[in-house]
Amino acid sequence: MANGSRGSRQAAWEFFGAELKRRREDAGFSQSVLGARVFVSGGYIGQFEQAIRKPQLDVAERIDEALQTDGFFERMCRKLIDDKRYADYFAAVVELEALATRICEFAPTLVPGLLQTAAYAHAVTLAANPFVTDAYVEDIVTARMERAGILKDATRPEYWVVLHENTLYIPVGGPTVMAQQLDHVAALMRERQVLVMVLPYEGGAHACMGGALKLMEFDDAPPTLYTETEYSGTLVDEPVVVKHAQRTYDLLRGAALSPEASLALVESAAEDYRRCTSTT
Template sequence: MPGPKDLDPSTSPRALLGAELRHARIKAGLTQDELGEPLFVSGSYIGQMEAGTRRILPEHAARLDEALGTDDFFTRNCEVSNKSRYPDHFAEAAEAEATAETIKEYAPLLVPGLLQTEAYARAVFRAYQPTATDEVIAELVEARLDRAHLLADPTTPLLWAVLDEAVLRREVGGPAVMAGALRHVAGLARRHRIIVQVLPFAAGAHASMNGALRLMSFPDAPPLAYLEVLATGQLEDDPATVARYQLSYDLVRASALSPESSLALIESVAEDYAHEDEQP
């Protein structure tokens, strides 16, 4: 009997490969936990690969072919499914974000990528890469703005962002850029597209002082947590670890201003930046 055909890279290769993995696993009579053992990953990780929320890495593909008797099917096709316009450390998180049902984020220093304006994103990328060509910066900005198309749907995903007050006070790109960036965030909140809160400096010590945190939930896969630092990121799927990060987020959210007070503060700071830009 001939083996499965190569995947068509023009038709959601990640989802197709995940569906093929689920079919092959069930055909082999294995549970997700049992298939995870030879790969040294959890059953939930297998579930995320099947759902297309996590990529099948080359080292996993080879073990899958061996465990499932699929010749070199997954080895051949994982390269197509792993192609991404995002940096390697962020690719999985960005692709998972695209299928998430809810996204909860604590941002300690920057406006979250999904909420950035073009001018704000350009200033951020230029600060990250001061010697990059304009073409490279333009490609990075375009990829970031494309992510924001997720918010074109009026209801999904639910996005709940907690911004540290430092996000509002750190002047990225100058007063005009900051005024535009904060007005954009406020506009999304005013249109009831997102929920946003501000964690004020007055809150003092809090549960996520170590850095940014993003939590994602999915209709057909276990939740994920994503942590990012300079030029690297980590996607967590261990249930106990994700639960601990969820608690951290809940504690931060509880210490933040109410959505109404947060929106008033964001709009007030935006006006301050606008007036500063108008000064001769």
């Protein structure tokens, strides 16, 4: 079901791109001219037309204004980013993750979605939604596994993660699920697909006491910050705010254990959970 949905969404983005190209050419605009009118590069417009990159909603609105298309691209963009498997405030983040060249994330309590195993994601989803159907949980878990696929791509982003030590010792799903989850993180670390550092309890207060944060960098767009609390998230590209968040992330990295010490701690925690399962 999820794979079919993903395929149809991609086909719809390809239609978006084909319509953009047709209407741009009808207006007599080159990609560079249209890009200048909507404040992106001509290369961006080309990537929209090839469905390589998905425009953010404000860009779609400016395209409508430049091409005088009476809200066509805004309406289509709204429909395509409305993926019910994600909270409204998170759908745009999923699109941006796939385009990022570098992602820097801080996780204060839970292993981040891009690193989760299916069993861990299932436990997290069910804990937050105890009355939903199995099909709903499966859709959410499948979507999360699809997101994690960007780490397997040849063009995968650099992925830096600071995990608070909480994430190792909150027993999501029980000892077996946690042992498997931490083994998965350790394997990604050893394979150098991600760079993970653990912020230890002994560090005390730290630079980001308010919640999770994610910084995303791109080849030809300004960096973006995403912050999240329990019920909402905020996507920001205001340069002053992003710069402040980058400094915060630098402080978190400075307070964290080295990658080598972090790997040893992750592996030790996984072994502790395995011992729990062998004695029960």
